[in-house]
Amino acid sequence: MNPTIKDVANKANVSIATVSRVLNNLPGYSEKTKDKVFKAIEEIGYQPNAIARGLINKRTHTIGVMFPTVSSLFSSEILRGVEDYAQDNGYSVVVCNTDSDGKRTLKYLQVLREKQVDGVIFSSEVLKKEYYQALKKMQIPFVLVSTESNYKNVPYVKVDDFKAAFDAVQYLIRIGHRKIALIGGTKHDKIAGVTRIEGYKKALETHGIPVDPAYIAYGDFLFERGCEAMESLLRKAPDMTAVFAASDEMAIAALSVAAKHGIKVPEDLSIIGYDDLKLAQMVVPPLTTVRQPLYDMGNLASQKLIRMIKTGEAESSRIMAHSIVERQTVKPYA
Amino acid sequence: MNPTIKDVANKANVSIATVSRVLNNLPGYSEKTKDKVFKAIEEIGYQPNAIARGLINKRTHTIGVMFPTVSSLFSSEILRGVEDYAQDNGYSVVVCNTDSDGKRTLKYLQVLREKQVDGVIFSSEVLKKEYYQALKKMQIPFVLVSTESNYKNVPYVKVDDFKAAFDAVQYLIRIGHRKIALIGGTKHDKIAGVTRIEGYKKALETHGIPVDPAYIAYGDFLFERGCEAMESLLRKAPDMTAVFAASDEMAIAALSVAAKHGIKVPEDLSIIGYDDLKLAQMVVPPLTTVRQPLYDMGNLASQKLIRMIKTGEAESSRIMAHSIVERQTVKPYA
DNA sequence: CTGAAAGCGCTTACAG
DNA sequence: CTGAAAGCGCTTACAG
Numbered sequence: 001m002n003p004t005i006k007d008v009a010n011k012a013n014v015s016i017a018t019v020s021r022v023l024n025n026l027p028g029y030s031e032k033t034k035d036k037v038f039k040a041i042e043e044i045g046y047q048p049n050a051i052a053r054g055l056i057n058k059r060t061h062t063i064g065v066m067f068p069t070v071s072s073l074f075s076s077e078i079l080r081g082v083e084d085y086a087q088d089n090g091y092s093v094v095v096c097n098t099d100s101d102g103k104r105t106l107k108y109l110q111v112l113r114e115k116q117v118d119g120v121i122f123s124s125e126v127l128k129k130e131y132y133q134a135l136k137k138m139q140i141p142f143v144l145v146s147t148e149s150n151y152k153n154v155p156y157v158k159v160d161d162f163k164a165a166f167d168a169v170q171y172l173i174r175i176g177h178r179k180i181a182l183i184g185g186t187k188h189d190k191i192a193g194v195t196r197i198e199g200y201k202k203a204l205e206t207h208g209i210p211v212d213p214a215y216i217a218y219g220d221f222l223f224e225r226g227c228e229a230m231e232s233l234l235r236k237a238p239d240m241t242a243v244f245a246a247s248d249e250m251a252i253a254a255l256s257v258a259a260k261h262g263i264k265v266p267e268d269l270s271i272i273g274y275d276d277l278k279l280a281q282m283v284v285p286p287l288t289t290v291r292q293p294l295y296d297m298g299n300l301a302s303q304k305l306i307r308m309i310k311t312g313e314a315e316s317s318r319i320m321a322h323s324i325v326e327r328q329t330v331k332p333y334a
Numbered sequence: 335m336n337p338t339i340k341d342v343a344n345k346a347n348v349s350i351a352t353v354s355r356v357l358n359n360l361p362g363y364s365e366k367t368k369d370k371v372f373k374a375i376e377e378i379g380y381q382p383n384a385i386a387r388g389l390i391n392k393r394t395h396t397i398g399v400m401f402p403t404v405s406s407l408f409s410s411e412i413l414r415g416v417e418d419y420a421q422d423n424g425y426s427v428v429v430c431n432t433d434s435d436g437k438r439t440l441k442y443l444q445v446l447r448e449k450q451v452d453g454v455i456f457s458s459e460v461l462k463k464e465y466y467q468a469l470k471k472m473q474i475p476f477v478l479v480s481t482e483s484n485y486k487n488v489p490y491v492k493v494d495d496f497k498a499a500f501d502a503v504q505y506l507i508r509i510g511h512r513k514i515a516l517i518g519g520t521k522h523d524k525i526a527g528v529t530r531i532e533g534y535k536k537a538l539e540t541h542g543i544p545v546d547p548a549y550i551a552y553g554d555f556l557f558e559r560g561c562e563a564m565e566s567l568l569r570k571a572p573d574m575t576a577v578f579a580a581s582d583e584m585a586i587a588a589l590s591v592a593a594k595h596g597i598k599v600p601e602d603l604s605i606i607g608y609d610d611l612k613l614a615q616m617v618v619p620p621l622t623t624v625r626q627p628l629y630d631m632g633n634l635a636s637q638k639l640i641r642m643i644k645t646g647e648a649e650s651s652r653i654m655a656h657s658i659v660e661r662q663t664v665k666p667y668a
Numbered sequence: 669c670t671g672a673a674a675g676c677g678c679t680t681a682c683a684g
Numbered sequence: 685c686t687g688a689a690a691g692c693g694c695t696t697a698c699a700g
Contacts, residue, residue, distance in 0.1 A: 050448040052677035071414035080405035114384040259618040284593040386693035
């Protein structure tokens with residue numbers, strides 16, 4: 001059995017109340033008492049029991065973080081940001097892999113509630129009404145990262161997806177491309193899917209280029225479907241000179257499919273991605289892409305959440321700056 | 335305030351003891367009582383408080399998982415395996431990013447202890463004596479994954495690094511390569527570092543090929559240093575026909591550097607990696623590599639840990655099977 | 669079948 | 685400056 005506060009009280013010949021006071025740095029004891037207590041703690045190797053504390057304080061100092069897939073480079077970068085800030089501020093983080101499954105998400109929310117987490121971060125997915133309601137019932141703060149919602153007082157931290165996609169495509173246009181294809185994300189995804197598609201369309205329109213469905217294919221942000229999308233593009237729009245992929249994984253898929261077909265990037269075809277995963281720098285040629293500051297987004301979300309936990313006050317949302325990282329998969333079209 | 339067991343007891347007109355019994359599926363109440371209780375629970379939306387339960391049961395149903403870097407593709411694949419099994423068996427997992435830092439690791443161990451986790455999984459690093467002692471003091475089970483130790487009763491789940499490296503190199507030899515270079519991991523790393531280096535050497539020796547230091551360079555398993563190692567190899571051993579990299583990231587670094595120098599893979603140079611990250615299939619050309627079943631390793635570690643928690647009995651270690659996944663970066667040398 | 673009571677390891681008024 | 689006592693939300697003998 002681990003020693004308890006009682007053991008140190010006995011050892012130090014004081015009451016447990018006094019031990020508790022020195023433990024929590026509250027006022028009300030002499031230097032001498034304090035020393036006695038610390039010595040006793042030292043001697044018996046006492047560690048406070050956070051569970052007992054949590055029961056009384058109604059604070060567990062742990063937060064939950066929900067991802068559709070923790071194992072993606074995308075999620076894990078955010079997770080790292082979340083974890084770093086949390087850890088530095090005395091919070092633990094429990095990870096939840098939802099597999100984008102409603103049942104699993106709800107079940108997780110229940111577990112988090114039972115375990116009395118102090119707050120939750122919800123990442124990369126639409127905050128469905130049931131989720132919102134479950135979260136509301138928990139009566140704890142929550143923040144969204146890499147997604148957003150229309151609910152009041154639910155802060156989110158993300159990039160401006162529309163603008164970022166717009167900028168990527170405009171960048172291609174400005175260096176001479178006009179036959180620009182799109183590998184979009186899921187059409188059902190209101191946040192990362194349609195928004196980026198709209199950004200693409202708007203950029204074309206703004207520059208007087210007609211939107212042609214033949215130049216558009218859809219994936220699900222992941223590699224596999226990205227390959228399929230690229231294959232279909234090659235069939236439907238063989239004369240394209242550039243492609244904007246709504247995720248780095250799909251851009252890399254495009255790169256891979258292009259190579260298979262003997263198409264040289266960027267000589268024959270320019271490719272720009274979206275995310276700036278670590279991956280982007282590793283491929284050949286290094287991928288030009290729209291950068292989202294994933295680590296910082298996670299970090300800030302964590303910061304906002306913890307602030308809300310501590311102050312009980314609402315936090316504002318934050319649109320993070322995106323940027324285009326020029327590497328070697330895009331070249332001007334002459 | 336969330337409703338408590340007291341509220342449901344009042345609502346149902348029974349004692350809290352009875353409520354507790356039906357909640358925990360213990361014997362000792364009539365069907366009628368059970369119905370009353372469930373109705374009350376339903377009506378007031380009661381959820382048990384796991385913290386209060388934990389205090390009394392000395393079980394929190396949460397485990398801690400420690401990684402040097404949670405955000406690597408490597409760690410996150412293991413994490414996924416751990417999380418999946420844990421979640422399916424009613425356990426939550428708190429992630430700890432140690433940055434390979436002793437202080438941080440020890441601090442985390444203390445936090446985990448205070449939070450009364452039921453067990454911990456320690457991944458991908460040498461289990462230093464201080465760590466072992468801290469873990470021992472916690473008096474909870476722990477298991478190692480992707481690493482090992484000589485301590486008794488500390489089960490580990492990993493691949494046979496020596497054999498896997500040996501097999502990779504022997505594979506190259508069997509298809510005609512003799513000038514085989516190595517990009518090894520950190521020399522200080524007894525587990526993934528020197529073991530794989532030894533496997534490389536042994537394979538050469540076994541086939542009567544002298545080990546030449548000019549064909550060996552070291553990285554730290556990551557991309558950056560992998561690039562540097564490859565550059566130095568290109569200088570020191572320009573006539574090499576194949577390279578074995580002790581991690582996929584370093585293999586991909588080699589791929590990247592080779593491309594920069596106009597060296598064709600696999601025509602001019604064969605490259606084989608180690609890990610089989612998702613990444614390996616995405617690069618061009620797709621990477622031939624030694625597969626470690628990362629997800630399964632995490633899953634099994636989780637399983638063993640939870641079994642130890644439940645039964646209190648020791649578990650055995652497990653060497654997982656590795657395999658060579660042939661893709662397109664290796665070709666026979668004629 | 670059911671309830672009163674003790675207790676898990678703490679914190680926090682309250683009293684002195 | 686210090687301690688006795690109540691209480692956080694549960695579970696579990698014990699008694700009936």
